[in-house]
Amino acid sequence: xxxxxxxxxxxxxxxxxxxxxxxxxxxxxxAGVLVGLATGWFVVHQDPExxxxxxxxxxxxxxxxxxGSEVTRGSTKDAPFADLVVGSTAVDGQYAQGGTATLLxxxxxxxxxxxxxxxGLLTKATTVTDVAHPFARISDRSTxxxxxxxxxxxxxxxxxxLRLVVGGVGAPPRAKYDTADxxxxxxxxxxxxxxxxxxxxxxxxxxxxxx
Numbered sequence: 001x002x003x004x005x006x007x008x009x010x011x012x013x014x015x016x017x018x019x020x021x022x023x024x025x026x027x028x029x030x031a032g033v034l035v036g037l038a039t040g041w042f043v044v045h046q047d048p049e050x051x052x053x054x055x056x057x058x059x060x061x062x063x064x065x066x067x068g069s070e071v072t073r074g075s076t077k078d079a080p081f082a083d084l085v086v087g088s089t090a091v092d093g094q095y096a097q098g099g100t101a102t103l104l105x106x107x108x109x110x111x112x113x114x115x116x117x118x119x120g121l122l123t124k125a126t127t128v129t130d131v132a133h134p135f136a137r138i139s140d141r142s143t144x145x146x147x148x149x150x151x152x153x154x155x156x157x158x159x160x161x162l163r164l165v166v167g168g169v170g171a172p173p174r175a176k177y178d179t180a181d182x183x184x185x186x187x188x189x190x191x192x193x194x195x196x197x198x199x200x201x202x203x204x205x206x207x208x209x210x211x
Contacts, residue, residue, distance in 0.1 A: 048183065048192050049192070049193075050108070050159055050161075050181040050192060050193055051108075051110070051156060051157055051159070052108050052114060052156075052159075052161075053114075054114040054161065054179060055114070056114065056115065056175060056176055056177060057163075057176075057177065057178065057179040058089045058176040058177065058178060059087055059088035059089035059178040059179075060087075060088050060178055060179065060180060060193065060194040060195070060196070060197070061085050061086065061087055061088070061162060061164055061178050061179060061180035061194045061197075062085070062086050062088070062180075062194060062195050062196060062197030062198075062199060062202075063081070063082035063084070063085050063138075063180070063191065063194075063195075064082060064083060064084045064085070064086060064135075064197070064199035064202055064203055065082060065083045065084070065199070065203070066083045066084070066203050066206065066207065067203065068199050068200035068203040068204070069199060070195060070196075070197075070199045071191075072190065072191040072195055073188065073189060073190040073191065074188070074189060075146075075187055075188060075189075076144060076145040076146040076149065076184060076187050076188065076189050077144055077145075077146045077187060078144065078145075079140045079141075079142070079144050080138040080139055080140055080142055080144075081138065081144065081145055081189070082138055083137070083138060083203075083206075084135050084136070084137060084138065084199075084202055084203065084206055085103050085123075085135060085136050085138060085162070085164060085180075086133050086134070086135040086164075086197045086198070086199070086202045087101065087133070087134045087135065087164040087166075087177075087178035087197075088133075088178055088197055089134075089176070089178050090131055090132045090133075090134075091128050091131045091134045091166055092131065093168075094168045094169075094170075094171045095128070095166050095167070095168040095171065095174055096128070096131045097168075097169070098127070098128075098168065098169040099127070099128040099131075099134070099166055099167065099168045099169075100125035100126060100127055100128060100166070100167050100168075101125065101126050101128055101134045101135060101136045101164055101165070101166050101167075102121060102123055102124070102125045102126070102136055102164070102165050102167070103121075103122045103123040103136045103138065103142075103162060103163070103164055103165075104119055104120060104121055104122060104162070104163045104164075104165055105119050105120065105122050105143070105145070105148045105152075105160055105161070105162050105163075106118065106119030106152075106160070106161045106162075106163065107119055107152035107153070107154065107155070107160065107161075108154075108156045108159045108160070108161055109155065109156055110156050114161070117161065118152055119148075119152060119161075120143075120148075120151075121143065122138070122142050122143045122148065122162070123136050123137065123138050123139070123142045123143075124137075124139075124142075125167065128166065129205060130202070130205045133197070133198060133201065133202055133205070134164065134166055135164075135202050135205075135206065136164060137206065145160065145182070145184065145189050146187065148160065149184055154183075154184040157183070158183045158184045158185055159181055159182070159183055159184075159192070160181075160182050160183075160184060160189075161179055161180075161181055162179060162180045162181075162182065162194075163177045163178070163179050164177055164178045164179075165177050179193070179194070180193060180194030181193035181194065
């Protein structure tokens with residue numbers, strides 16, 4: 001019995017020490033995981049920013065559905081990818097009476113100024129019925145983002161710039177415009193710059209236009 005007791009003594013002394021060390025290493029590993037997760041969260045959740053600045057941009061665009069909800073992401077193949085696009089800059093002067101708003105898309109290119117970006121129409125012109133919140137209708141016949149990027153690939157970090165251009169009767173298109181920056185990833189798009197407009201009010205105006 002004494003031999004058995006002597007052999008068990010050291011084991012009983014070593015086991016707690018090993019257990020303590022194991023707990024320490026588990027704690028260190030857990031702390032490392034938490035730090036890694038926190039770092040990863042910070043990197044992923046940093047607000048992205050378009051790599052270009054357009055001096056002609058005066059405001060932002062918001063994409064809305066007719067139910068008054070805001071649209072900030074979706075499939076590039078959606079037709080339409082939203083029902084309405086509303087600008088944040090009010091229309092005045094010669095553009096307030098009989099003015100129209102049209103959504104266009106442009107292909108940002110590194111080393112090229114925004115005024116020289118290539119692009120074209122996404123929608124038909126929509127008569128301005130709310131001078132405080134000019135908007136254009138996007139229909140199932142409008143050019144999709146997939147069709148646009150097939151012609152003008154989003155080669156600069158996946159960005160596409162959208163512009164709401166306002167025109168007037170007998171007047172050239174307004175030189176300044178509201179913009180939104182979207183980022184394309186495969187067949188998905190996400191709004192980077194823009195949003196926050198009055199989708200509910202715009203949707204109501206679109207459903208019940210003032211004669």
